[in-house]
Amino acid sequence: MSFRQIASAHHRENLRYHNGLPDGWNRDRFRQLCVCYAQIRGASAQCIRTLEIIIDMISPCAFRDPSQEPFCYARQETLIAGRGLTDRTIHNHERELEAIGLIERRLGANGARCKRKGLGLFLTPALNLIPEMRDADVRSKAEKKEHDALRGDRSRLYRYVKHSLAVLASLPCPPEGFDELMARFRSWPRADKLKYMSVDGLRSHVQAVHDLWKWIEIHIAKPGEISGEPEACFGCHIQDQIEEKILSCNVDGEATMPSAKTTEPDCSGLESNHPAVIEPRKAQKLPRVNNRTLYELASSELRMHIDIAGGGDQKFCPTLYAIETGVWSRLSEIGTNISAWHAATDRLTLMGAILAGVITDARLSDPKLPPVVNPGGYLRGMVQAEERGDLNLIASFMGLLARRAREEEQALRSDGAPPANALTRAW
Template identity: 30%
Template sequence: MHVPQSLPARRCEAVKPTLPRGMERDGFVALVDAVASCLGVGAAAMMTFRTMIASTRPSAFKCGVDEPCCYLSQNEIAHKRGVTACRIRQHEAALVRAGLIEKRTMANGARSGFSGCGVFFGVAIARVEEFLSLRDEIEADRRAHARLRGQRSSHKRHLKGILRELVGCHRLAAEVERIHQNFAGWPSGQALHRMSLEELQNHEAEAEALTISASNLLHETHDRSLDNERSHIQDTTQDSNEVPCNDHNDTRSVGKPTRSTVSGPQPSGRVRCLERQDGVASEAHKSKFIQKLGCDRLYGLCSEEMKMWLDIERQKRGRLDFHSFVIAAQKRLPELGIHQSAWDEAVGVLEEDAAMLCVLITDAKVADPEITILSAGAYLRGMVRAQRTGSLNIMGSLIGLNERSRRR
């Protein structure tokens, strides 16, 4: 007669949650640390979390047999942390509410490895995928926040320059005073860091609207288009080795002259660059090209993706001006995979106008199937390094883009 095996003997031990391949205990702690604030866990409670998890066996996070557990008593944890046991109880309660630990203790609250009682981390391990997605969202918001701060800084520089030009127009004194008062109420750069993403989005939109309003007011005071009045890329010095990006009489901060040498190699940036194949144009050709280059022609040198952002700016403003290109370039950065720090470095070394041209050139080359650029960010940083050594050739690159656009 067949005797069935008893149920306890057939029962399989449940597999415990484990970390995904490639993640170890320390990486898991770093992940939790990155999302802790969104889970309502403060810095002090996270220090207690790290203290407890440090007492576990790293292998327990990977094997799926034993669930990682801290058997230390609250008094022992308090001693390691240098705080009271009462504070540890508060931290543990916060960690339980956040779903980062599970407490399984004896009736008297005791913890023991022999009885399998303590603070367990399986509930947090089971949420790793959730935490990874949350960390990605946090990082995306952080990058968006940095981009918005950069755009607000551009609006501020541009508006300060416009106000300097408008201040002498007495017939517009009331309107200029209104713009100046609104501008004076803008929060400082430090205050921007304390804003939520939504608050910063609203402020940046208001700052852009005020800047556009002031720009339109300035535009109306001139007899001809701002685009025709001042070529933003002119050879005003007749010096082939220096290319100011603006008229030397323009005192606006957004239009400060930016000098780049016309001779010398372009940065390699791990790129199969065709710039050298364009040939060396005559100085007369360069001067003629520079003088004729305005916003419309610059628009024609842009990639289709950059043109999309410029079309949005044109719709907002009713026309394109140089500031439109600066804002469009900043909005292309994340799409190109260029970190905000690369733009900040470029602005610091080249000033904003030339930094924009570098992004425009990088973007156009990335879009060109005949050119291979492995990293747009590396290429932009290479241009900044070339500027530091005096070998940056912005105008040569623009001429190269122009020649290639004619051949298409």
């Protein structure tokens, strides 16, 4: 074998291969995926910025052609590009990117880079890592979604447990083990610390909070009342009849009743999960309706979410916590952003937001009105209408009542039974 044949064989052994970008992809989409993966692997912001510069310095066609390897042969001074970094920092960035499998450093003596000699920072490992990076991105987004949902559950549970402990503390004879409950309550991490907890740790914490809430609910729940909300001094707006005026309500869902006085539990060291209202505002007029009526007005999909939040069993008179959690879960399922829900609770109060959520969900399947394309926008529109003073939740509620009555009457007729109004006339 000649020296030329040996050199050619050696060259073929050193070639690195890749399949190029997936169909429909371009360099920018590949860069976004690499950035997400680097963030998942814990790379610093400066290191990620170095990666972006490296990718931008490579021709887009190099990523699509499997016959050539995309590589950056720019000097470290070029990668710095006035960012105020040192050569040593760029060197550490390159080492870190190589360690997580995004680049391969093929450099000459003293770190030399040369286009003609094929020396530089190669992106071939990242191209071959695309399936793994996409799987990691999907897992990361799923974990983030679960983490956000768990923090939302903890925020709601915190509010109900706090109010319920206030009721137990006001009793002449608190139940046995109340001091231990208060100690557990004070030991909970603050709301701003939850985002640093792992998903498993947060899941265990929320389960512990839920178990404590269920224990408290047994001791304060009474038939005909909203379980989970404190009793007389913490009565909520959901009652038995329709009225034009209701009590003002803050963002935590507490009813402002000046005639009632209750001692709050000592929550020193724990921050509130909801900001306080800076400026008082006129309360939105809300109908008074009990939990059972709200459950009957809900759609079948919303009822399913309420049942899940209440423990999985069908309850025709669920707790307020189950209603609130179920309404938000349903709104999230149909595409409502969390910021829209927060805007509704801040402006309409918790009770108004729950009723607006029930109306928004029912509006999706109303055959007599144009379909709602954006449920989140519809909910935001209700908030904006309230800011203008044009929102009338009572009229919307009465319209939903009439619609459910018509649906029930049609269902009775389809089953062959006489309608309810006919039975009334017969009597």
